[in-house]
Amino acid sequence: xxxxxxxxxxxxxxxxxxxxxxxxxxxxxxxxxxxxxxxxxxxxxxxxxxxxxxxxxxxxxxxxxxxxxxxxxxxxxxxxxxxxxxxxxxxxxxxxxxxxxxxxxxxxxxxxxxxxxxxxxxxxxxxxxxxxxxxxxxxxxxxxxxxxxxxxxxxxxxxxxxxxxxxxxxxxxxxxxxxxxxxxxxxxxxxxxxxxxxxxxxxxxxxxxxxxxxxxxxxxxxxxxxxxxxxxxxxxxxxxxxxxxxxxxxxxxxxxxxxxxxxxxxxxxxxxxxxxxxxxxxxxxxxxxxxxxxxxxxxxxxxxxxxxxxxxxxxxxxxxxxxxxxxxxxxxxxxxxxxxxxxxxxxxxxxxxxxxxxxxxxxxxxxxxxxxxxxxxxxxxxxxxxxxxxxxxxxxxxxxxxxxxxxxxxxxxxxxxxxxxxxxxxxxxxxxxxxxxxxxxxxxxxxxxxxx
Amino acid sequence: xxxxxxxxxxxxxxxxxxxxxxxxxxxxxxxxxxxxxxxxxxxxxxxxxxxxxxxxxxxxxxxxxxxxxxxxxxxxxxxxxxxxxxxxxxxxxxxxxxxxxxxxxxxxxxxxxxxxxxxxxxxxxxxxxxxxxxxxxxxxxxxxxxxxxxxxxxxxxxxxxxxxx
Numbered sequence: 233x234x235x236x237x238x239x240x241x242x243x244x245x246x247x248x249x250x251x252x253x254x255x256x257x258x259x260x261x262x263x264x265x266x267x268x269x270x271x272x273x274x275x276x277x278x279x280x281x282x283x284x285x286x287x288x289x290x291x292x293x294x295x296x297x298x299x300x301x302x303x304x305x306x307x308x309x310x311x312x313x314x315x316x317x318x319x320x321x322x323x324x325x326x327x328x329x330x331x332x333x334x335x336x337x338x339x340x341x342x343x344x345x346x347x348x349x350x351x352x353x354x355x356x357x358x359x360x361x362x363x364x365x366x367x368x369x370x371x372x373x374x375x376x377x378x379x380x381x382x383x384x385x386x387x388x389x390x391x392x393x394x395x396x397x398x399x400x401x402x403x404x405x406x407x408x409x410x411x412x413x414x415x416x417x418x419x420x421x422x423x424x425x426x427x428x429x430x431x432x433x434x435x436x437x438x439x440x441x442x443x444x445x446x447x448x449x450x451x452x453x454x455x456x457x458x459x460x461x462x463x464x465x466x467x468x469x470x471x472x473x474x475x476x477x478x479x480x481x482x483x484x485x486x487x488x489x490x491x492x493x494x495x496x497x498x499x500x501x502x503x504x505x506x507x508x509x510x511x512x513x514x515x516x517x518x519x520x521x522x523x524x525x526x527x528x529x530x531x532x533x534x535x536x537x538x539x540x541x542x543x544x545x546x547x548x549x550x551x552x553x554x555x556x557x558x559x560x561x562x563x564x565x566x567x568x569x570x571x572x573x574x575x576x577x578x579x580x581x582x583x584x585x586x587x588x589x590x591x592x593x594x595x596x597x598x599x600x601x602x603x604x605x606x607x608x609x610x611x612x613x614x615x616x617x618x619x620x621x622x623x624x625x626x627x628x629x630x631x632x633x634x635x636x637x638x639x640x641x642x643x644x645x646x647x648x649x650x651x652x653x654x655x656x657x658x659x660x661x662x663x664x665x666x667x668x669x670x671x672x673x674x675x676x677x678x679x680x681x682x683x684x
Numbered sequence: 685x686x687x688x689x690x691x692x693x694x695x696x697x698x699x700x701x702x703x704x705x706x707x708x709x710x711x712x713x714x715x716x717x718x719x720x721x722x723x724x725x726x727x728x729x730x731x732x733x734x735x736x737x738x739x740x741x742x743x744x745x746x747x748x749x750x751x752x753x754x755x756x757x758x759x760x761x762x763x764x765x766x767x768x769x770x771x772x773x774x775x776x777x778x779x780x781x782x783x784x785x786x787x788x789x790x791x792x793x794x795x796x797x798x799x800x801x802x803x804x805x806x807x808x809x810x811x812x813x814x815x816x817x818x819x820x821x822x823x824x825x826x827x828x829x830x831x832x833x834x835x836x837x838x839x840x841x842x843x844x845x846x847x848x849x
Contacts, residue, residue, distance in 0.1 A: 371822030
């Protein structure tokens with residue numbers, strides 16, 4: 233083990249250089265003395281004296297460093313454009329371990345998103361000792377300020393979450409607080425479906441339309457891979473990732489290997505997203521959903537942001553588990569909850585397709601799956617008997633609904649249903665009435681049609 | 685040391701590629717085979733298309749120039765920020781010296797093109813300006829490096845990266 237080396241510029245001071253926001257470059261040299269220069273999408277900072285260069289294909293840099301371990305990289309600071317030279321000595325290649333796994337999940341997530349899942353494969357991470365790190369120009373060195381501690385903001389966020397008594401309130405409050413306190417203005421939470429094969433958006437902030445109800449397949453794209461691996465995925469410059477994927481795609485096509493290419497997957501959320509942070513919500517190892525933050529700015533979520541947001545995600549997950557375990561704690565009473573339904577002004581037709589439990593209101597799609605089945609049950613009771621008040625408990629215990637074991641996430645389904653109605657229907661609302669009760673507010677006469 | 689012959693006149697499309705706002709990095713090595721990298725500006729193919737010149741800022745290129753004086757081995761990679769297309773030239777340095785008027789004009793042209801390409805990718809102009817200005821801090825002088833390419837490789841990311849052109 234080598235003694236701790238003092239670098240001219242400690243790597244921690246220039247941490248944003250190792251985020252893959254601005255491309256870096258590496259120079260190696262063969263035993264015969266031929267230098268070789270390659271651009272790199274990212275140099276990974278492993279610790280204070282080591283960096284890692286990941287590789288997917290055999291390349292000259294690797295060949296050279298097996299023969300002559302010395303190499304040099306230049307990294308660029310995203311904000312100031314300061315350049316730093318790192319003198320390196322190749323130590324070893326890793327094909328497993330925490331650093332390798334983290335890089336592999338990130339690569340697979342981006343590969344899946346860009347349709348390159350069968351082409352991109354992390355083969356290894358070459359680990360280099362950093363002999364020195366210094367500014368390219370000694371005369372020009374701007375101070376990189378350490379990122380501010382976010383303890384105050386964390387404290388304020390946990391205080392706000394502590395006063396939420398329902399899952400709905402918890403999610404709305406959390407996403408709003410992420411915007412207010414941390415400036416993360418575009419966020420959403422997805423919940424798993426019963427089979428664990430899909431995720432659906434249950435809450436969002438900063439999107440118009442909200443995107444509530446939109447789905448993602450587990451294992452596909454940045455979100456789907458993050459969920460499948462139960463691993464945080466942070467992307468700092470999706471535009472650069474896409475450019476590289478496109479360049480590799482062209483190369484694969486030129487080789488006549490189109491069979492290895494897949495379609496790029498549409499990413500839910502911002503159309504011009506550059507930065508994305510995906511955090512699985514786990515409570516006692518139980519998967520409750522995923523929190524996703526997006527920004528149109530490259531480099532919006534850095535390593536320090538990931539650490540802070542990981543604390544937020546863990547606290548949110550624990551709070552979610554707590555509210556899900558005690559659904560009757562809901563005490564919020566909506567202003568419109570009391571009294572009989574308002575007189576019907578006009579008429580609407582609601583259709584239910586049994587094949588997928590999809591619901592259409594006057595031929596406009598509302599929802600499907602469990603939320604669709606739940607809503608149909610409520611509507612049948614409403615039209616058949618005029619009943620407009622329900623309890624979470626009776627829904628949960630209703631065997632005729634044939635619900636799978638959804639004790640934990642019935643509330644998530646009801647939130648989705650409520651928000652879809654708020655967005656897509658002017659005359660029907662589901663209103664939480666406190667203590668685990670729900671009121672169905674319908675302002676038109678309804679005809680129900682059951683279809684195969 | 686293994687050496688290849690000069691490649692002959694560079695194809696016209698290669699000249700067009702390296703003169704249109706690419707990112708340029710120069711690699712050299714010292715007698716102990718320790719590599720040195722530096723960013724370069726104003727790439728130009730000679731009129732007979734047999735040699736290439738690039739400029740580096742004196743303040744950041746001292747060791748590079750020392751290495752070239754010592755052994756002349758040079759590798760230069762040109763990458764398009766817009767599509768990641770890249771090529772690398774391995775070659776032999778045939779001269780260094782203070783940048784002349786036409787070299788500085790090429791640097792200016794390259795900076796403008798590089799700024800424009802990056803702007804199209806959402807990289808703000810002040811960032812490119814800072815990248816440039818920080819290299820000149822302490823000394824505004826530029827040095828021209830001329831070299832003869834001996835081997836040329838495709839360096840675009842992917843399965844064919846590193847293959848000869």
